Amino acid sequence: MNSTTAPEMSREIYTSNWQGYLLLLPIVALSLIFAYYPALDTFRLSLFKTATFGLNSVYVGFENFNRLLSSGVFQYSLVISLAFAVVVVATTLAISLYIGYLIHRILQGSSLYLVAAIWPYALPLAVSALLLSFLFHPTVGIVTRALETIGIAFQWRNDPVLAFMMVALATTWKLIGYNVIFIVGALATVPKSLEETARLDAVGSWRLIRRVYLPLISPTIAFLIVLNTIEALFRPFPVVDLMTNGGPGEATNLIIYKIYQDAFAYQNLGVAAAESIILFVISGILMYAQIRLSDSYAHFG
Amino acid sequence: MTNSGTTNSTGNTTGSSSNSNSGSNSNTIDIWLAWGGYYESIYEEMLGQFESQYPDYNINYTSKGNYRETLNAVFTAAQANNEPDIAHLGSGATVSIMDSGVFEPISDIAGSQFDPSDYTGASVRPFEIEGKVRALPFGSSQIIMFYNRSLFADAGLDPESPPSSLEGLQSASQTIVDSGAAEYGITWPNAAWWPLSWMQEMGQPLTDAENGHAGEPSTLHLTSDASMQIARWYEGMAESGLYMNPGIESWSPARQAFITGDSAMHMTSVGSMAGELSAANENGIDLGTAALPTPSGGGMGHNAGTAALWARSGLSGEKREVVRNLMLFLTNPEQQAYWHKSTGYYPTNRGAIDQLESEGWYEENPAFGVAKEQLLSWEDSVATRGAAMGSSAQITRIIAEQQERMFQDGTDAETAMQTAKEEGERVLEQYDRA
Numbered sequence: 001m002n003s004t005t006a007p008e009m010s011r012e013i014y015t016s017n018w019q020g021y022l023l024l025l026p027i028v029a030l031s032l033i034f035a036y037y038p039a040l041d042t043f044r045l046s047l048f049k050t051a052t053f054g055l056n057s058v059y060v061g062f063e064n065f066n067r068l069l070s071s072g073v074f075q076y077s078l079v080i081s082l083a084f085a086v087v088v089v090a091t092t093l094a095i096s097l098y099i100g101y102l103i104h105r106i107l108q109g110s111s112l113y114l115v116a117a118i119w120p121y122a123l124p125l126a127v128s129a130l131l132l133s134f135l136f137h138p139t140v141g142i143v144t145r146a147l148e149t150i151g152i153a154f155q156w157r158n159d160p161v162l163a164f165m166m167v168a169l170a171t172t173w174k175l176i177g178y179n180v181i182f183i184v185g186a187l188a189t190v191p192k193s194l195e196e197t198a199r200l201d202a203v204g205s206w207r208l209i210r211r212v213y214l215p216l217i218s219p220t221i222a223f224l225i226v227l228n229t230i231e232a233l234f235r236p237f238p239v240v241d242l243m244t245n246g247g248p249g250e251a252t253n254l255i256i257y258k259i260y261q262d263a264f265a266y267q268n269l270g271v272a273a274a275e276s277i278i279l280f281v282i283s284g285i286l287m288y289a290q291i292r293l294s295d296s297y298a299h300f301g
Numbered sequence: 302m303t304n305s306g307t308t309n310s311t312g313n314t315t316g317s318s319s320n321s322n323s324g325s326n327s328n329t330i331d332i333w334l335a336w337g338g339y340y341e342s343i344y345e346e347m348l349g350q351f352e353s354q355y356p357d358y359n360i361n362y363t364s365k366g367n368y369r370e371t372l373n374a375v376f377t378a379a380q381a382n383n384e385p386d387i388a389h390l391g392s393g394a395t396v397s398i399m400d401s402g403v404f405e406p407i408s409d410i411a412g413s414q415f416d417p418s419d420y421t422g423a424s425v426r427p428f429e430i431e432g433k434v435r436a437l438p439f440g441s442s443q444i445i446m447f448y449n450r451s452l453f454a455d456a457g458l459d460p461e462s463p464p465s466s467l468e469g470l471q472s473a474s475q476t477i478v479d480s481g482a483a484e485y486g487i488t489w490p491n492a493a494w495w496p497l498s499w500m501q502e503m504g505q506p507l508t509d510a511e512n513g514h515a516g517e518p519s520t521l522h523l524t525s526d527a528s529m530q531i532a533r534w535y536e537g538m539a540e541s542g543l544y545m546n547p548g549i550e551s552w553s554p555a556r557q558a559f560i561t562g563d564s565a566m567h568m569t570s571v572g573s574m575a576g577e578l579s580a581a582n583e584n585g586i587d588l589g590t591a592a593l594p595t596p597s598g599g600g601m602g603h604n605a606g607t608a609a610l611w612a613r614s615g616l617s618g619e620k621r622e623v624v625r626n627l628m629l630f631l632t633n634p635e636q637q638a639y640w641h642k643s644t645g646y647y648p649t650n651r652g653a654i655d656q657l658e659s660e661g662w663y664e665e666n667p668a669f670g671v672a673k674e675q676l677l678s679w680e681d682s683v684a685t686r687g688a689a690m691g692s693s694a695q696i697t698r699i700i701a702e703q704q705e706r707m708f709q710d711g712t713d714a715e716t717a718m719q720t721a722k723e724e725g726e727r728v729l730e731q732y733d734r735a
Contacts, residue, residue, distance in 0.1 A: 051691060051732055052401040053376035058733075067731070073724065138547075139557050157548045160709055247549045249705040264373060266695045267397060 039280075046273035053267040064274035073250065074258070074275070078282070080164070081255040085232040087168050092175045092228055093221065099176065100183030101209060114184060121177025126238035129170045133243050136166065160251030163244050167252045170239045175231055179224055186217035222294030226287055233283050255279050329359045330624060331385040335371045335608060337364035343643045351630050358623055368608060372398070379403045386613045386624050389439060392606040395428060396513070396691040399435050400735035405614035406433040411625050420632070423679035424649040426686045427606035430514050436609035437628050440646035442572035443605045444498055445672055446594060449483070450587040452565040456482035463566075463591035466598030467499075467534050470566075474543035477565045485545035487538075488555045489568035491704050493697035496531045497687070498593065502600030503527040506684045508729075513689035517734045521696070523722040524715075530596060532707070532714035539708045546708050549701045560584050568593065571672045572607065575645030578668060590668040592675040602679030604687035605647065647676060691732035696725045 046064055048057040068074045103113045120128060135143045138157050147154045156162035190213055198208050214221070237256045240246055246253035246261065253261075255275065263272035334344055341364060348360045365371040368391030375398075378384045384403050398404060407415055407428075417425045417434055424441035428434050450460035456477040464470040474486020489495065497507060505527035508518030522528060538544035545564050547554035552569065559567035560580050569577065581588040593603070610628045630636060634652030641648045641657065648654055654673060657663065663670035679685060690696060703721040706712040712720075 049731075049733070052397050053373055055376050055379055055401045055403070056735060071727075138554060139561060139563065157551070157554070158546055158709065245549060247702070247705060248709055249702055261698075265369060265698075266692065267373070267376065267394075268695075 042273045042276055045269055046277050048270045050268060050270040054269045057270070060270075064271050065278070068271065068274055068278065073253075076250055077253050077255045077258045078278075080251070080253070081233060081279075084164070084168060084171075084236070084254055085229050088171050088175065088232040089225060089228040091168065092172045092179055093224060095172070096176050096179035096183055096224075097209070100180050100187060101213070103180070103184050104187040114180070117180045118177035120173050121175075121181075123174065124238075125171070125174050125235060126242060128174050129239040129242040132166065132170050132173070157244070158248055160248055163248055163251050167236060167239050167243060167254075170243065171232060171236045175228055179228070182220050182224055183217065186220035187213060190216045218294070222290070225294065226290050229286060229290065230283065233279065233286075328357055328620075329361050330387070330620070330627060332360060332362045332387040332389075332627070333365050333371055333375065333385040334362060334389045335365065335368050335391070337366065340364070340644065343640065347631060347636050347639065350636075351627055355623060355626075360627070368393070375403065376401060384613055386616065386620075387628060388611045388613075389608060390436075390611055391608050392427060393693045393697070395435060395606075395609075396430065396689050396693065396734065398611060399430060400691065402735065403614065404436070404611040405616070406435045407437045407610075407612060407628070408434040410612045410616075410621065411437075411629065414625065414629060419651060420649050421605065421651055421654070421676055421679070422681050423602060423605035423676055423685070424647075425606070426681055427604045427689070428609055429686070430689050431516065436611045437632055438606055438609045438649040439632060440572070440608045440640070440644075441605040441649050441676070442570045442607045442647055443603060443672065443675055444489075444494065444568055444593040445571045445574065445675070446566060446568045446591045447559065447577055447581070448566045448589040448591065449559070449562065450589045452477065452482045452562065453589070456480040456565070460587075460589060463589055464594050465592070466594055467531075467596050469598065470594045471534070471538060471543065474538070474566070475541070478543055483562060483565040485558070485564040486543040487566035487568070488545040488547060488558045488564040490547055490551045490555045491549045491701050491708075493700035495568070496528065496535070496700065496704075497697070498603035499531045499596055500525075500527050501603040501685045501687060502593075502595040503530075503597070504601050504682060504684045507688035508690060511683045512686060514683070514686055517732075518688065518690055519726065519729055521722045521725045521729070523700070523718045523725065527596070528718060529714065532704075532718050534596075535704065536707050536714045536717075546705075549698075549705055556580065560586065562586075571605075571676075572644075572646050574668060574672065588668070590671045592671060601682055601685050602675070604685060605676060605679070606687070607646070647672060690729060691734060692728045695728050699724045699728070 045054070045057075047059060047061055048054075049060045049063065050057045099117050103110050103117065106113060123131075135141050136154065136156060138144060138155055144154050154162070156166045194212055194216075195208065198212055203211070234256055236254055237260060240252050240254055240257040241260070244252040246257050256279070259272045259275045259279070262268045262275065332348070334340070344362060344364075348362055352358065352360050363385070365374045371388065372390050372394050375384055375388050375390070379401065388404070390398055399406075408417075415434070415437070417429070420438055421441065423443065424438040425434060428436050428438060446463065448460075448463050453460040453463075453473075457480060458473055458476055464473045470487065477483050477486045500507060500522075505522060505525055506512040507522055509520040509522075510516040510518045512518070535544075539546055545555075545558055547558065552573070555564075555567060556569065556573075556577065558564045561584075567577075578588065610631060612624055612628060616624055632650050634648075634650050634656050637648035637650040637653035638656045638660075640646060641653065642662070648657070654677070663673060700721050703712070703717040703724075706720075707714060707717040
């Protein structure tokens with residue numbers, strides 16, 4: 001801890017330990033205050049029964065967890081959250097890959113297209129949700145009216161499947177920009193000669209993507225899968241809040257929204273804390289599995 | 302002299318009352334009122350008048366957003382003993398506010414100065430729990446029905462006699478849809494407020510323990526005959542395409558459907574009457590107003606406690622008296638009449654209604670007269686006081702969700718209400734009254 005006993009033979013530029021610790025201090029302090037302490041406190045809170053926003057708390061051990069795990073509403077919320085993640089990750093990657101490949105192929109003005117593709121990423125998720133809500137407004141939306149004239153009643157607010165799709169659409173829209181940046185970057189690292197060789201052998205675009213590009217950019221894809229999963233599990237709160245309020249029924253009552261409802265609408269902090277612990281554990285397991293799985297598939301050059 | 306206070310929506314400590322002990326005895330009264338924006342100038346006017354009567358006191362008012370945000374701010378502040386002297390909170394949370402111990406019942410702090418019978422029963426009795434009136438009703442609202450008179454005429458219905466029973470509502474809707482006058486007969490947001498109000502009209506309490514007013518409830522009477530009659534009717538209205546379901550708590554889509562003429566009738570809160578009248582006026586709609594149609598065409602009324610003022614517990618001496626006087630002042634006839642005319646929220650004080658009557662307000666504004674008649678026809682009973690439950694917000698949400706199921710995936714009324722009962726009772730069981 002003290003700098004006086006620094007090894008004599010050290011050839012490092014920085015020989016002072018305490019200066020090192022000093023430089024570490026800000027980030028460690030920030031993590032402790034804003035990440036670790038709240039996380040621990042959330043765990044503590046999850047062991048309490050709280051009715052009035054934490055005013056009257058009674059220690060109940062793991063009762064909140066027991067109740068949640070046997071609650072149909074909670075199980076349903078978990079299932080649709082995972083389904084939501086699958087839909088969002090798959091759609092985002094498929095669309096981003098396609099757009100990324102198109103931009104990669106273009107010889108002139110590709111940066112213009114790149115900017116156009118990543119533009120939605122600059123919008124806060126809440127704004128994309130509001131924009132979509134206006135476009136698809138059940139009575140006065142431009143898109144809804146247009147669909148109506150060709151005989152399609154697009155009443156997504158009342159239809160569980162459509163509502164789910166709309167929330168997924170808003171989230172995907174936002175994620176595509178982010179994904180495209182990485183995919184275009186990854187595609188640029190693939191040697192041009194590979195494509196030329198493949199073209200000479202009359203390999204079509206689809207096979208080229210599948211056999212040449214995908215394996216070579218698979219580390220990036222693996223990274224994006226993990227990242228998109230986190231986004232899909234933790235981010236869609238504003239979309240649900242602004243577009244569906246978790247409805248119709250409970251069709252879009254994603255776990256991240258349910259946590260908010262239990263905490264801030266029903267003042268039940270204990271239950272909400274237990275829910276976020278469960279979500280944390282599940283997403284931790286998912287991340288681990290995805291990284292292990294992609295390790296065995298991904299081709300790290 | 303008027304202190305407009307700090308409109309601080311996030312922080313809980315607003316300058317002048319940072320210390321709880323000196324705060325509760327100083328000459329500053331902190332009052333947190335729900336709703337900002339348009340309402341602020343009205344609050345300032347009312348509080349300014351009071352301040353001129355008590356020059357030694359400084360009223361520090363803060364607007365904390367909607368009822369839910371105000372409630373969360375109060376509970377958070379209370380953890381640091383920093384709660385306001387008076388808080389304006391929605392009635393959905395009455396029991397948990399009561400159980401928090403942060404506030405003193407109005408019947409204690411005001412004693413003989415407070416006579417509940419000065420207030421309309423529909424607005425004050427819902428707050429009477431376990432023998433005490435807990436809070437002072439500040440605004441009240443009930444359900445009201447609006448109808449488009451020209452669409453009624455187009456459909457061959459008499460614009461002078463709107464339906465008063467659910468059966469009549471259904472047949473009027475059928476006539477409207479059949480005649481092609483409008484796409485739907487009626488619309489209103491999917492919220493538990495409707496079925497629960499109809500149960501009250503039929504004299505059916507929602508819970509045991511005298512609807513939660515005598516103690517902690519554990520049973521929900523959602524599968525009672527009254528509740529099932531309502532649920533089946535509601536299901537039928539949706540199935541036959543007479544009712545347009547805008548979705549859970551979708552207040553503005555429902556109003557839009559009425560304003561655009563997609564629906565010939567619309568039910569909403571009396572509290573939004575002013576907005577409805579001006580929207581109808583702008584869009585050239587010949588607006589008719591009627592009381593909430595009821596299962597039998599008559600009924601016992603439904604409760605109207607919308608929001609109330611709560612007094613901080615632990616106050617003493619002169620300050621306690623001033624806090625009490627301020628609360629009574631804000632709900633006195635003059636202030637309530639002013640509040641009503643400025644916002645459309647219904648007066649809770651009977652004296653205000655008398656005053657408005659003698660001013661000829663109801664002749665000039667017949668729509669408000671319909672609301673007044675409905676409010677005054679309320680009969681006191683276990684059912685019509687409405688349910689007092691610690692987890693009210695959660696239970697009303699469960700009911701709305703099950704109704705939504707009924708409309709969408711073909712769940713029948715029996716299953717929906719049975720599920721709501723089971724899920725709701727599980728929530729009730731988890732709540733412990735203090």
